[in-house]
Amino acid sequence: MSVSELERPEVRVVTHGLFIDGREVAASHPELLDVRNPATGEVVARIGHADASDVDRAIRSARRAFRSREWGGMPLRERAKLVNKLADAFEAHLDELYQLETMNNGRPVNETRAQLRRLPDFFRYNAGLALARRDSVIPVEGDYLNYTQRTPIGVVGNCTPFNHPLMIMCKSLAPVFASGCVTVVKPSEYTPLTTLRLAQIFTEAGLPDGVFNVVTGLGPTTGKYLAEHPGLNKLVLTGGTEAGQIAGALAGRNFARQTLELGGKTPVLVFPDFDVDQAVNYAAFGAFIGAGQTCVCASRHIVHRDIYDEFVEKLATKAKSIRIGDPTDPDTQLGPVISEKQRQRVLDYARIGLDEGARLVAGGQVPESLAEAGGFFVEPTVFADVSPEMRIFQEEVFGPFTSVTPFSTEEEAIQLANNSPFGLAAAIRTKDVARAHRVAAAIDCGIVWVNDHHRLDPASPWGGVKLSGTGREFGSESFDEHFDVKSVMVNMTDKPFDWYQDSTGPRRLN
Template identity: 40%
Template sequence: MSFIVEGNGEQQVELLLNELLGTSEFGSWIDGELVTGKGDDIELINPATGQTFLIYRDAGKDIVADAAAAAINAQKLWWSMTASVRGQLMWKCGMKIREAAESLARLECISAGKPIRDCRVEVAKVAEMFEYYAGWCDKIMGQVIPVPTTHLNYTRHEPYGVVTQITPWNAPIFTGGWQIAPAICAGNAVLLKPSELTPLSSTVLVKILEQAGIPRGLVNVINGLGHTTGTAAIANPATKKVVFVGSPQTGALIASAAAQRVIPCVLELGGKSANIIFPDADLDRAVVGAQAAVFSAAGQSCVSGARLLVHRNVYQEVVDRVASAASRLPVGLPWQEGTMVGPINNQKQFNHVHSLVSDSIAEGAIVAAGGKPSEIFGGENGYFYQPTVLANVKNNMRVAQEEIFGPVVSVISFDDEEEAVALANDSRFGLAGAVWTADVGRAHRMAAQVNAGTFWVNSYKAINVMSPFGGFGESGYGRSSGYEGLLEYTQTKSVWVETAKDSAIQFGYSIQ
């Protein structure tokens, strides 16, 4: 199933927006309506062509205020519904997303520059998120605590009210659904601020949720720049919690701004994950896993296995096999069915990737595959980069310490298990990691010793909405997905009810 994108994609985006949004105009989605921003113009650029395909205006403080007011009102309505009704509506959200899946995937493909096959998978996962959390709506239960008094003491999990969620450009619809679903399951309303570079699919998603029966204004999409629209959302008194997915640098600023208001955060930040291969591993599977770990999504994944740690006994064999495979991966226009590696999302990130590769070569790394931009017919001005394998990398090199967020893997040698653990943990990040080995004991030792919020054994990138996800260290704090991710959107209230007919008088007070 293929589709044609003519010119810079403007015509196809216009058709998709008309189909999904009801108009080719674009702005913020506030209280069930499209609202034009009041700030500066923002250009959306097709990553595959380097050409502008849409211009919209930054939302700004006033629109954020309108969104917050709508969210407050809608949250009261939503929370007044029974948990069963909320669950039924969330299930319908999943159904509606599946009905629009192909169009959503195409919109994501053009605007984010992701291969169409990847976009179809991610849209399906968004539907799954709403279906999963639909089942949790009527199962968020407290506890009865056997306190040593005559009181009935029980707990309630209650929503914060309004939460602000800020999502990144690398997987806009996936991270949007990843956060919206548990937030509304717990009874909250949402101010969603997608990256200004990729706001289209998130905005369309929210309209689809409303078509499924979610109250207008429960989820509002404020489209604009971080330092204007994002800052205004965090500062708005309606916001009671902030959830951010993005870079550690921006995450630190957001956490500071939230702290000024004494409101909590969940931060899912960067990674520099170690993918570790021992000599006893099934090397056929490990080599395929190493590719999937870093080349899917053109490496633009927070859990990318950008550091490939390989035992010295099989180091050269693994380098040669991964490099050979990388040189054969189909790099191309994202809307072509055979494309496995699409473009980098934007010029700034493209320059960052190339800079890190160039620096690593100057420091002594050897290019085993790739190492330069790709020349793509029809995408001559796009941000394409060859799948790159760097050998002879030392863990103290910049390319091994900084998040690269591109299709580049640094292969580092080690001699024993102890050194592998030390190298894996020699990073300020701790988002994910993996080990490939036939030794069951070693697998569990590595899982216990590597500092990472997610760890795979003889696998990579197995992620599901049922399982908690988050990081250690500068990869952030708090959890998304699973039951733990749901509880991030609730506050625990302890209720004490005196049950004794003649209760004791506390603290010696007397009745007159």
């Protein structure tokens, strides 16, 4: 059933304030921003537009909580127990959250349900890291005991995108809470609803006031105020490379730590020993899940010439078979992109690909059956015969859009894969174990999938190189980045010391 065929019930538009110090509060400025359902284009909520004074309020609230006995003085095991309780609370509200997320960002409900049910494990894993944490005793020269102490860094600003609102936020929230830090979250203005709801759920579950604050608004205003605030100790941002460069420069003025997960142009190298049908199935999954609005979208398929024509033909057929429609319908396989602006971007790149001489083999248009639906639908789009100098090979589209480029040798495939300013993820399709390891080592990126795509785990580090950002999320790497390390050097002797009087024998200055 298409969205245009639905009997739409009257939409109740809810107005939301900010979430500061454990409760919803009005923004200082009366301006409200519309939040739309991307499947219908209808306004479903209105949110506050936080200004600099609102961001300051939120950071001050977070700082008070960080220094409080209730949170800052909470024993380690009690904090780990609370973080596990938050995971339980998340699970108890799972149905509500995945339905709200589907309505707000347009992903098919089957995708949303499959993604959100994994998020409680993010918190449980980090609670385990907190319990297992050990500081170091370091062997040093002389009669000294040297050990380290780790203390949580403080206030973490978290700017989240529209494509995976809860998942991307939770991969930051989990180490924040488990380490004893506090946070101010600025969600995308397109998808703030599940973030605001989760703040309420966690507060009701026992998270102290001020530990989790939410300021809504636009990136160039609210996001800027957060990134440049001198009270911020760490900035975590997932978004476009340009936004990351701007926010990172602002945060850098105050020497705030940064974890930036930015753009991507994921190459997928398909070798001739791999089953073509399976390669096509992975290609469709990698390119079109989430309507292609993922930083690790399989956007550049680099395919051996021996199987190139067969791969292109079958991928085009697969793309045309995907069911597009109402994301709340369990039979829907592809929902809308987030906005009319994003849909137009995809359509513009389809035109650019044609102008550059690439061969359009699927999609590139608004589905005819959904043209009057009011939502922001676009067909899964596949271009073949794409060369590396083309813009559709080099630039991130962020939609259901992929390209196919032939190669002849392993060296050429690696060269094509690395011919990009981005370096977030890559994928390899081969049954040759030695080749898989060899090629994985040669690709410039932070994540490689061999015979798979999109897989993650709370224990596995996630992040990129080059223009895809800096730092790592997930794993002990992310948890450890929420601490300052203090070195304590203890003299274990009672020998008299007077540097300026005792000049006998060899002396040690350092």
